[in-house]
Amino acid sequence: MPDSHPIGSGPSRHDKIIEGCLQVICEFGVADTTHRKIAEAAGVPLGSITYHFKDLDTLIHAAFEQFVVDNVNWCARQFQGVDSFESAQAALLRVFSPNDKTIVLGVEIYCRALHSEAVAGVFSDWLASYNEIYSRFFDDSTTRITDALWLGMVLNRNSEAEAHPDTLVALALERIVLPESYIGPK
Amino acid sequence: MPDSHPIGSGPSRHDKIIEGCLQVICEFGVADTTHRKIAEAAGVPLGSITYHFKDLDTLIHAAFEQFVVDNVNWCARQFQGVDSFESAQAALLRVFSPNDKTIVLGVEIYCRALHSEAVAGVFSDWLASYNEIYSRFFDDSTTRITDALWLGMVLNRNSEAEAHPDTLVALALERIVLPESYIGPK
Numbered sequence: 457m458p459d460s461h462p463i464g465s466g467p468s469r470h471d472k473i474i475e476g477c478l479q480v481i482c483e484f485g486v487a488d489t490t491h492r493k494i495a496e497a498a499g500v501p502l503g504s505i506t507y508h509f510k511d512l513d514t515l516i517h518a519a520f521e522q523f524v525v526d527n528v529n530w531c532a533r534q535f536q537g538v539d540s541f542e543s544a545q546a547a548l549l550r551v552f553s554p555n556d557k558t559i560v561l562g563v564e565i566y567c568r569a570l571h572s573e574a575v576a577g578v579f580s581d582w583l584a585s586y587n588e589i590y591s592r593f594f595d596d597s598t599t600r601i602t603d604a605l606w607l608g609m610v611l612n613r614n615s616e617a618e619a620h621p622d623t624l625v626a627l628a629l630e631r632i633v634l635p636e637s638y639i640g641p642k
Numbered sequence: 643m644p645d646s647h648p649i650g651s652g653p654s655r656h657d658k659i660i661e662g663c664l665q666v667i668c669e670f671g672v673a674d675t676t677h678r679k680i681a682e683a684a685g686v687p688l689g690s691i692t693y694h695f696k697d698l699d700t701l702i703h704a705a706f707e708q709f710v711v712d713n714v715n716w717c718a719r720q721f722q723g724v725d726s727f728e729s730a731q732a733a734l735l736r737v738f739s740p741n742d743k744t745i746v747l748g749v750e751i752y753c754r755a756l757h758s759e760a761v762a763g764v765f766s767d768w769l770a771s772y773n774e775i776y777s778r779f780f781d782d783s784t785t786r787i788t789d790a791l792w793l794g795m796v797l798n799r800n801s802e803a804e805a806h807p808d809t810l811v812a813l814a815l816e817r818i819v820l821p822e823s824y825i826g827p828k
Contacts, residue, residue, distance in 0.1 A: 487757055563756060566753075567752075567753035570671060570749060570750075570753065571673055597810055597813055600810055601810065601814040603798065604791060604794035604814070605791050607797055608790035608792065609790045611794070611797055612789065612790050612794075620786070620790070628790070631817050631818050632814070632818065
């Protein structure tokens with residue numbers, strides 16, 4: 457992959473394909489993702505995709521991996537500088553308001569993970585990373601309950617006409633994450 | 643459908659096909675569900691399936707509908723006779739421990755709903771029915787948070803090696819469902 461590490465600025469073709477793939481998954485779902493649509497979204501020649509990725513499964517897997525790495529980094533950033541129960545609460549509130557792209561891709565990974573062992577690994581790594589971040593600030597039970605609620609709210613929000621209002625999210629976290637659950641930063 | 647309402651005892655062929663279809667979805671997922679597998683699971687001739695259901699989508703839709711009706715009835719039964727906060731708590735604990743079949747089918751409906759408007763309708767009816775049952779006993783915010791947690795715990799449990807232990811479920815409900823949330827039975 458000669459252009460994986462470009463000398464000039466701007467994303468490499470490899471990265472453009474990954475980004476295009478995520479865009480197509482967001483818009484059409486994994487089931488309707490094709491080489492042709494990805495090439496169009498990425499603005500690259502169709503043939504370059506098979507040059508970089510041996511098949512569609514490999515590309516989708518790589519795209520999900522990239523998404524999870526970026527999303528976990530985002531989550532970790534929300535907890536940067538957290539040093540009190542109140543600042544941890546505020547960080548959780550941000551984590552519980554993911555953008556639409558995260559919601560749609562999260563759902564697609566979840567569903568794909570049911571039928572692909574490789575993607576199942578990506579999905580469980582994702583959950584484990586969130587778990588690891590939470591567990592630096594909250595006790596084990598609270599971490600696990602918060603995890604389940606996050607998944608439920610994300611997956612539910614995707615299928616509801618109306619997103620959960622911020623006040624409901626805040627109330628849920630207030631009930632689940634009690635001051636005595638705070639143990640961090642570890 | 644001449645045998646939809648059998649005179650004798652035992653399930654009609656129509657019902658056997660529905661039941662077989664749910665079995666196959668549980669074992670293989672919607673993506674790998676075929677007429678042949680359903681006929682085998684139901685113990686009926688292959689041709690009888692196309693006689694009763696015009697195509698596979700129609701059959702899968704009907705099977706999901708049947709599952710949701712049965713599951714909502716089961717949920718409602720858990721709340722029968724509930725007349726105090728404590729008995730409502732106990733009912734919720736039962737509802738939060740669905741059997742494996744419910745978990746797998748719930749996940750399959752969820753994923754199918756993303757790409758089929760008809761199944762999306764079945765899925766949102768399912769959520770709405772649970773919501774309606776909860777709301778006879780708990781205030782609106784608690785109902786919605788409980789709903790999200792249920793979905794998260796069910797979907798999470800499916801992808802975790804180990805189910806959430808009962809003590810964790812009980813702790814989550816204890817935190818979310820406060821005595822002052824109880825408003826029922828309405």
